[in-house]
Structures are given as structure tokens and as C-alpha cells.
Amino acid sequence: MTVTFPQKGLPWLLLLPQLLVTAIFFLWPAEQALEQAFYQEDAFGLSREFIGLENFIDLFTDPLYYQSMLTTLVFSFSVAIVGMSLALFLAVMADRVIRGKLAYQTLLIWPYAVAPVLAGVLWWILFDPSMGPIALWLKSAGVDWNHYLDGNQAMILVVIASTWKQISYNFLFFLAGLQAVPRSLIEAAAIDGASPFKRFWTIVFPLLSPTTFFLLVVNLVYAFFETFGVIDATTKGGPGQSTTTLVYKVFDDGFVGLDLGGSAAQSVVLMAIVGLMTVIQFRFIERKVQYS
Amino acid sequence: MTDVILEKVGKTYPNGYQAIPSVDLSIEEGEFIVLVGPSGCGKSTLLRMVAGLESISTGELRIRGERMNEKEPAERDIAMVFQNYALYPHMSVYDNMAYGLKNRGIAKNLIEEKVSDVAKMLGLTELLQRKPRQLSGGQRQRVAMGRAMVRDPKVFLFDEPLSNLDAKLRVQMRVEIRQLQRKLGTTTLYVTHDQVEAMTLADRLVVLNKGKAEQIGTPMDLYNKPATPFVAAFIGSPSMNLIDATLTEQGVKISEALTLPLSHQHRGDIVWGIRPEHLEVSDEQNGDFALRIQAVESLGAETLIHGKIETESANGESMVVRLSGPHLPDVNSLMWLTAPMSHWHLFDAKTQQRL
Numbered sequence: 001m002t003v004t005f006p007q008k009g010l011p012w013l014l015l016l017p018q019l020l021v022t023a024i025f026f027l028w029p030a031e032q033a034l035e036q037a038f039y040q041e042d043a044f045g046l047s048r049e050f051i052g053l054e055n056f057i058d059l060f061t062d063p064l065y066y067q068s069m070l071t072t073l074v075f076s077f078s079v080a081i082v083g084m085s086l087a088l089f090l091a092v093m094a095d096r097v098i099r100g101k102l103a104y105q106t107l108l109i110w111p112y113a114v115a116p117v118l119a120g121v122l123w124w125i126l127f128d129p130s131m132g133p134i135a136l137w138l139k140s141a142g143v144d145w146n147h148y149l150d151g152n153q154a155m156i157l158v159v160i161a162s163t164w165k166q167i168s169y170n171f172l173f174f175l176a177g178l179q180a181v182p183r184s185l186i187e188a189a190a191i192d193g194a195s196p197f198k199r200f201w202t203i204v205f206p207l208l209s210p211t212t213f214f215l216l217v218v219n220l221v222y223a224f225f226e227t228f229g230v231i232d233a234t235t236k237g238g239p240g241q242s243t244t245t246l247v248y249k250v251f252d253d254g255f256v257g258l259d260l261g262g263s264a265a266q267s268v269v270l271m272a273i274v275g276l277m278t279v280i281q282f283r284f285i286e287r288k289v290q291y292s
Numbered sequence: 293m294t295d296v297i298l299e300k301v302g303k304t305y306p307n308g309y310q311a312i313p314s315v316d317l318s319i320e321e322g323e324f325i326v327l328v329g330p331s332g333c334g335k336s337t338l339l340r341m342v343a344g345l346e347s348i349s350t351g352e353l354r355i356r357g358e359r360m361n362e363k364e365p366a367e368r369d370i371a372m373v374f375q376n377y378a379l380y381p382h383m384s385v386y387d388n389m390a391y392g393l394k395n396r397g398i399a400k401n402l403i404e405e406k407v408s409d410v411a412k413m414l415g416l417t418e419l420l421q422r423k424p425r426q427l428s429g430g431q432r433q434r435v436a437m438g439r440a441m442v443r444d445p446k447v448f449l450f451d452e453p454l455s456n457l458d459a460k461l462r463v464q465m466r467v468e469i470r471q472l473q474r475k476l477g478t479t480t481l482y483v484t485h486d487q488v489e490a491m492t493l494a495d496r497l498v499v500l501n502k503g504k505a506e507q508i509g510t511p512m513d514l515y516n517k518p519a520t521p522f523v524a525a526f527i528g529s530p531s532m533n534l535i536d537a538t539l540t541e542q543g544v545k546i547s548e549a550l551t552l553p554l555s556h557q558h559r560g561d562i563v564w565g566i567r568p569e570h571l572e573v574s575d576e577q578n579g580d581f582a583l584r585i586q587a588v589e590s591l592g593a594e595t596l597i598h599g600k601i602e603t604e605s606a607n608g609e610s611m612v613v614r615l616s617g618p619h620l621p622d623v624n625s626l627m628w629l630t631a632p633m634s635h636w637h638l639f640d641a642k643t644q645q646r647l
Contacts (some may be wrong), residue, residue: 182376187343191366193366194391194395229599
């Protein structure tokens with residue numbers, strides 16, 4: 001349906017607030033970053049010098065950058081796979097619950113409403129090596145937990161904290177997906193002699209594949225770009241570089257290391273990655289498998 | 293040989309709602325039984341109980357002498373065709389049909405053989421590699437039947453399989469289902485709300501009303517000797533004219549002015565019935581009563597005339613008359629009719645049983 005406005009100005013006026021927000025908080029900084037990526041700036045921002053692609057050349061010859069890229073990949077896929085598996089498991093369980101269904105569903109949605117930094121702080125406290133209840137329990141069980149010293153443990157901690165926040169979102173989509181699977185298909189499979197386990201893997205799970213693919217992209221984007229708060233509140237990218245994801249590195253190099261040009265070059269690379277993922281998301285999700 | 297026995301089978305839901313009080317039914321091997329009734333009469337519930345998709349609250353279900361109440365659907369050796377076909381949308385036609393066989397661990401080459409045999413029988417050979425969404429309604433229906441047939445089960449269960457098809461295809465598939473069932477000789481339980489489907493398919497019909505079997509019998513039994521006014525009204529189209537009356541010494545008293553002579557032992561309130569096709573056009577001397585015509589439906593091969601029995605007190609009973617061939621009486625004119633006694637149906641108004 002097309003709505004026609006009498007004046008040409010009104011539609012623009014209605015769009016203006018959103019356009020302003022986009023311009024001030026997205027387009028302008030993006031343009032700044034693009035520009036800055038080609039300059040070298042002094043630490044106080046007083047003078048700068050055009051250096052062409054040198055920031056990019058530095059970036060792609062820096063082994064630490066590749067290290068961070070690898071860290072990001074490990075981190076993102078861990079978050080996506082752990083988060084989605086747990087959410088799917090919970091959704092299957094919640095779908096079966098008959099009594100108190102709404103209570104379970106509501107409780108499982110709560111973590112999504114918690115701010116990233118709070119989630120980070122929460123897990124940071126729980127896992128604090130000297131006083132965190134989980135860390136103490138792990139110690140009593142013989143695991144020497146100290147994520148300040150052990151890079152792998154730090155990675156596990158940020159994965160747990162980030163996953164926990166994202167499970168709610170995944171859960172909601174999986175639950176909706178499960179409820180959209182026609183009951184008669186499950187019944188037909190039961191009559192066809194498939195065990196509940198087999199019914200899930202041969203009928204339900206394939207029918208969930210559009211949801212699963214959508215969530216995979218959303219989770220990867222989340223882990224790539226939206227976990228700064230969690231990482232900053234728990235490990236601050238450490239120990240060493242072990243939890244420094246690409247996004248955290250932009251912040252670390254730019255605002256802690258004060259290499260603004262290099263940091264800008266990194267943001268430009270990230271922008272390209274976001275663009276690519278958006279294209280993938282639209283190309284594949286728009287064309288998602290249609291079942292009649 | 294008796295194949296399927298339902299003995300006082302009942303269904304009460306956890307919330308206390310009794311969907312089916314108690315149904316007794318024994319089905320012979322190879323018999324085609326149709327469960328028919330209005331929506332909400334419990335016919336689908338009963339079918340799902342036989343399938344094992346609903347638990348049986350009371351009574352016992354036996355297939356080939358074996359108690360089935362606690363058996364899983366897969367262990368009952370039944371196959372079901374669902375109203376929406378329930379084809380697995382992500383699998384090809386071949387895989388849809390092979391799924392049940394694969395789950396039972398049957399050898400691959402045997403599966404191929406069985407699927408291609410059934411596909412040939414149903415004219416699906418060309419479509420085996422297609423996905424369900426690439427098929428027409430009629431083709432999906434065939435695949436659903438193929439999936440049931442390929443397993444060669446003891447019992448076929450059909451849950452309103454034709455209700456999603458258009459009228460023409462429905463008639464065609466109806467004939468096909470009947471032919472296939474005859475050929476395979478598989479005991480079949482078929483649920484429908486369509487009485488034409490029920491009459492044409494069934495060896496025996498079960499008319500269900502509020503979870504109770506009102507009558508079980510061959511289509512002609514039910515047509516000729518309906519046990520209750522419900523069955524009388526449900527079987528036949530247009531449905532039987534049923535009129536509240538009183539049985540007196542003089543006969544069936546329909547109104548103060550109109551009594552149809554009959555000698556019968558029974559006295560009291562009854563329901564008097566006659567089918568529209570059994571009323572005959574007559575004249576003023578020989579007619580039993582006159583009908584004030586209200587509407588005429590000409591269908592070419594037959595004509596349906598709707599009217600009211602003419603009485604002094606303007607509120608006569610409604611009646612439908614079915615005449616073969618075209619007739620064009622004037623609306624509001626009078627039409628004299630005779631109701632041959634051999635076609636009367638009398639029911640006790642209180643017990644609702646046939647007299």
C-alpha cells in the first residue's frame with residue numbers, strides 16, 4: 001500500500017529525527033574514521049600528517065593484529081555455538097513444559113534485559129579468583145582458576161559472560177521456531193517409527209534451519225561487535241592479548257595506546273566486515289528456505 | 293477374522309471433560325469403516341486413540357487380538373493419512389515415503405523396490421525427486437497415501453484426508469481411495485464429516501454424536517432404517533423431514549387439523565420422519581396434506597421444493613420435497629402431497645429410539 005502525503009515536506013520532517021541520529025552517531029564518526037585512517041596524528045591531536053596507506057600496511061604486517069583476528073574468531077564461534085546449543089536445549093525443554101510454561105519463558109528472557117557491563121561485572125564477581133563463589137568452588141574441585149593469569153580461562157570467562165546474555169535472544173527465536181513446526185509432522189514421524197531423538201534430528205532440526213542460520217549470523221555479529229562492554233568489565237582484553245577482540249583492539253590502540261590513525265584503520269576494516277556480514281545476512285536470510 | 297476391536301473405549305481429558313463416554317466397535321479384516329459425525333463429535337479423537345496419538349482413558353483397543361492401549365504409535369503397525377498430509381517439507385517424495393521403512397531398518401534395495409512399486413501404483417514415479425512444495429494438492433494427497441501404503445500396515449487410518457481438496461478432485465480421490473483399499477485389502481478406519489463421502493466409501497458406517505456411536509451399520513441400513521432422529525437427519529441430502537407429532541388411536545397427529553391414519557401400539561410424543569425423495573405429488577382428493585410453496589431450487593436432474601404444511605393457524609411445519617426432473621410450480625401456490633406409509637420413520641420423542 002502506498003500512502004501519499006499532501007505536502008512533500010512532511011515525510012522528510014517525520015524521518016528527520018532518525019536521520020539526525022544516524023548522521024551524528026554513525027555517518028559522521030564513520031567519515032572521521034575513514035579520513036583519520038590515512039593520517040598520522042600526534043597524541044594530543046594538535047597536528048597530523050597525511051601518510052596514505054601506511055596505517056593499513058602497518059596493520060596488516062603486525063602479527064598482533066592477526067593474533068587478535070584469531071582471538072575474535074575463536075571467541076565469536078564459541079559464543080555462537082555454545083549460546084545456540086544451550087538455547088536450543090532450553091527451548092526444547094520449555095516447549096515440553098505444560099505447567100508454568102510462562103514462568104519459565106519469562107525467567108529465561110530476563111538476562112537479555114541486563115546491560116552488557118552489568119553482565120560482565122556479575123560474572124567477574126562470580127569468577128573472581130579470591131572471592132568469587134564459582135572460582136572458589138572450582139578451586140575446591142581442584143581447578144586452579146585465575147583468569148588474570150591464564151589466557152584460556154580468561155577466554156572461557158568472556159565466552160560465558162557473553163553467551164549468557166545472548167541465550168535469551170536465541171531462546172526466544174528457537175522457541176518460536178519450535179512452536180511453528182506442525183504437530184502433525186511430529187505425529188507422522190512417530191507413526192513412521194522414529195524415536196523422539198530421531199524425530200528431533202531428522203524432522204524438527206532441519207525445519208529449524210532457517211532460524212538456526214539467522215541466529216548464527218546474528219550471534220556472530222553480536223560476538224564481533226557488541227561484546228565490548230562485557231570484555232571491558234571482565235578481562236579488559238587481558239591477560240596479555242588473550243581476550244583482545246578486534247573491536248576491543250580498536251579501543252585499546254586508539255584510546256589507551258593513543259595511536260589514533262592505526263585505530264581508525266582498524267575501524268575501517270571492521271566497517272568492511274560489517275558490510276560483508278550484512279550482505280550475507282540479506283542475501284541468505286531473504287532467500288531462506290520456504291516451507292508451505 | 294476380526295481385526296480391530298474397540299471395547300468400551302472412552303476418553304476423558306485431564307480437565308474432566310469427557311469427549312467419548314464409551315464406544316464398542318469390532319472391525320473385520322479388510323473392512324472399510326467410516327466414522328462420520330458433525331465437528332466436535334469425537335471422531336478424530338477416536339481415530340487418534342486408535343493411532344496411539346491420544347491415550348485411551350477407559351476400555352481396551354485390540355489389533356489382531358493384541359492389546360494396544362500401552363503401545364507406542366510405531367508399535368501398532370498402523371499408518372495414518374493426515375488432513376494436512378503432514379509431508380516432511382524438507383524431504384523429497386522418495387524420502388517421505390522411505391522414512392518409515394528406514395526407521396525400521398529395512399535394507400536399502402528393498403526400500404527402493406517398495407517405494408518404486410507404490411509410486412508406480414499411484415502415478416508418482418515422475419515426482420519422486422520433487423519436494424512437497426512443488427506438488428499440487430492432489431499430488432500431495434497421493435504422496436501421503438503412498439507413505440502409508442509403502443509400509444504395508446495392518447490398518448490404515450484416514451483423518452479427513454480429502455477436506456483440503458477442491459470438489460472435483462475430492463470426487464476423483466474418493467473413487468481412487470476406494471479402489472486402492474479394495475485392491476490392497478487393508479483394514480481401514482476413515483474419519484469424515486461429509487456424509488456423501490461416508491456413504492460412498494464405507495462398508496460400514498459409524499455415526500458419532502457427542503462421543504457416542506448413534507448407529508453402526510451399512511450405508512443402506514442407515515439410510516433405510518436410521519436408529520435415531522440424529523442419524524436420520526445426518527444421512528441423506530437434503531436431510532429427512534422430521535416433525536414432532538403425537539401417536540394416538542387415530543394415527544400420527546401432526547397438528548389439530550392433520551392426522552395421518554396409522555394403527556400402532558405406541559402412544560405419546562413421537563418424531564415422524566419422511567425423506568424428501570419419498571414424498572409424492574398428488575391432488576386435492578387423494579393427497580394427505582398440502583404444502584404452501586416457499587422456494588423452488590431447480591438443479592436440472594432434480595428439483596427441491598421448500599414449503600410449509602398448510603394449516604389454519606399459519607405456522608405449519610417446514611418440509612422439503614425432492615422431485616426428479618425439472619418442475620416449476622409457482623411460489624406461494626399449494627402443492628398436494630402423499631406420504632407413502634412404507635417410507636415413514638417413527639421415533640420415540642423421549643428415548644430418541646426408532647419405533
